[in-house]
Amino acid sequence: xxxxxxxxxxxxxRLARIARRRRDGxxxxxxxxxxxxSAGAGFAPGQFNMLTAFGVGEVxxxxxxxxxxxxxxxxxxxxxxxxxTALTRLGPGETVGLRGPFxxxxxxxxxxxxxVLIVAGGLGLAPLRPVLYRxxxxxxxxxxxxxxxxxxxPQEILFRRQIESWRRRLDIDIEVTVDHAxxxxxxxxxxxxxxxPRASFDPAHTIALVxxxxxxxxxxxxxxxxxxxxxxxxxxxxxRNMKCAVGLCGHCQIGPVFACRDGPVFRFxxxxxxxxxxxI
Amino acid sequence: xxxxxxxxxxREHSFFAGLGDAFLALVSxxxxxVRFEAGHYLFHEGEPANEFYLLRHGRVALELHAPxxxxxxxxxxxxxxIVGVSWLIPPYRWAYxxxxxTLVRAIGVDAACLRQKCEAxxxxxxxxxxxxxxxxxxxxxxxxxxxxDVYGTHG
Ligand SMILES: Cc1cc2nc3c(=O)[nH]c(=O)nc-3n(C[C@H](O)[C@H](O)[C@H](O)COP(=O)(O)OP(=O)(O)OC[C@H]3O[C@@H](n4cnc5c(N)ncnc54)[C@H](O)[C@@H]3O)c2cc1C
Ligand code: FES
Numbered sequence: 047x048x049x050x051x052x053x054x055x056x057x058x059x060r061l062a063r064i065a066r067r068r069r070d071g072x073x074x075x076x077x078x079x080x081x082x083x084s085a086g087a088g089f090a091p092g093q094f095n096m097l098t099a100f101g102v103g104e105v106x107x108x109x110x111x112x113x114x115x116x117x118x119x120x121x122x123x124x125x126x127x128x129x130x131t132a133l134t135r136l137g138p139g140e141t142v143g144l145r146g147p148f149x150x151x152x153x154x155x156x157x158x159x160x161x162v163l164i165v166a167g168g169l170g171l172a173p174l175r176p177v178l179y180r181x182x183x184x185x186x187x188x189x190x191x192x193x194x195x196x197x198x199x200p201q202e203i204l205f206r207r208q209i210e211s212w213r214r215r216l217d218i219d220i221e222v223t224v225d226h227a228x229x230x231x232x233x234x235x236x237x238x239x240x241x242x243p244r245a246s247f248d249p250a251h252t253i254a255l256v257x258x259x260x261x262x263x264x265x266x267x268x269x270x271x272x273x274x275x276x277x278x279x280x281x282x283x284x285x286r287n288m289k290c291a292v293g294l295c296g297h298c299q300i301g302p303v304f305a306c307r308d309g310p311v312f313r314f315x316x317x318x319x320x321x322x323x324x325x326i
Numbered sequence: 327x328x329x330x331x332x333x334x335x336x337r338e339h340s341f342f343a344g345l346g347d348a349f350l351a352l353v354s355x356x357x358x359x360v361r362f363e364a365g366h367y368l369f370h371e372g373e374p375a376n377e378f379y380l381l382r383h384g385r386v387a388l389e390l391h392a393p394x395x396x397x398x399x400x401x402x403x404x405x406x407x408i409v410g411v412s413w414l415i416p417p418y419r420w421a422y423x424x425x426x427x428t429l430v431r432a433i434g435v436d437a438a439c440l441r442q443k444c445e446a447x448x449x450x451x452x453x454x455x456x457x458x459x460x461x462x463x464x465x466x467x468x469x470x471x472x473x474x475d476v477y478g479t480h481g
Pocket of ligand 2: 287291292297305
């Protein structure tokens with residue numbers, strides 16, 4: 047949590063300005079935000095901020111930018127309801143409320159020396175993009191890096207230009223698949239889990255990071271377990287409705303844990319019973 | 327000579343993983359090497375399922391045609407996978423089009439020939455049934471995920 051110096055109340059939003067806004071897909075916008083009092087406190091990949099659209103409400107949104115640029119608070123938002131839609135309509139110079147960053151992110155220290163397998167579905171790529179920035183910036187610290195990304199259609203591929211440019215690198219394997227496509231798409235078609243048995247990684251030395259809709263994560267976890275990964279090597283990011291974001295209100299409770307304070311990223315063995323993977 | 331080569335390729339293909347030598351010999355008696363140029367069809371929807379394919383190289387799109395929308399790809403398959411599973415179950419007709427996206431090299435297996443051998447030797451038939459069923463179950467699971475449209479706003 048950022049505001050631990052006693053000078054700022056984590057429950058009170060700071061004012062921030064939209065610096066840039068770009069479209070990243072149908073109903074998806076990436077906003078770059080500058081907080082007026084931001085001292086470049088930084089964030090960990092996988093953390094989120096609470097963003098307020100004044101007069102409408104406040105919602106949790108992951109940081110999707112480069113952790114090496116802590117002053118650029120980048121958020122990728124899909125307009126699904128009143129608050130997210132209001133946020134995506136804000137233009138440069140307009141004001142938002144900002145609390146955070148909050149939560150426990152991806153296990154970056156643990157990844158060192160391991161192969162890293164990232165499985166992302168749809169907008170789930172947004173909270174994983176900071177991981178990719180970090181892995182690629184410190185490439186020598188990690189083994190093989192594999193990104194398996196699935197989304198609904200070729201038009202909905204998030205960060206498409208960036209994925210295409212990363213794909214040209216020789217030190218990362220990237221596979222993209224879509225659920226359905228017309229004849230002009232020449233890539234993979236099929237759900238993201240179908241990429242897992244085809245990917246090349248050593249299950250004994252791999253840590254997998256999974257983010258996407260919950261059903262997709264359940265299927266991905268099942269496929270990763272089938273591929274030989276132990277539950278202690280599987281991490282996933284959980285979305286739950288949030289209010290306080292600091293472990294006080296209980297809105298985000300998942301069994302015995304709070305998604306805002308103990309997560310949103312959890313090692314799978316802590317959530318196994320909640321997700322009931324065995325039943326699929 | 328050629329049969330021996332085919333037997334080795336079949337043994338290494340994941341669809342036949344763990345199949346005994348005697349059965350492999352029976353299957354290879356029905357098999358041949360095939361090649362499709364990019365854009366060519368391996369088979370079309372509604373045709374009799376006369377030959378199925380074990381991919382060795384290249385990628386294949388499984389497509390359905392919807393009036394006014396052109397072909398819609400619902401799955402792509404690559405090396406190590408099988409194209410065509412309707413050959414073992416009546417009425418032995420393909421349920422979709424299969425089109426080569428790249429140059430494809432595969433082993434084509436004469437379905438009528440293998441079906442006859444399965445009828446004559448039910449142990450072989452059971453082995454084939456287990457393998458085909460496993461592919462069908464995987465495809466059913468992934469189809470369920472596609473139908474759920476998990477990336478929609480209810481995701
Ligand atoms: C830790 C965390 C990180 C998040 N990061 C991001 C992010 O980076 N980008 C982003 O766009 N969203 C993210 N979300 C989800 C975001 O918080 C919700 O989309 C938002 O709260 C919706 O609020 P609303 O008022 O716009 O819509 P609501 O009125 O709350 O919901 C409107 C409709 O959308 C559906 N809906 C709500 N949330 C989602 C969702 N996540 N996916 C699909 N449908 C949904 C609801 O079921 C409802 O039908 C995150 C959530 C959490 C908990
Ligand atoms: S949102 Fe209040 S406890 Fe998590």
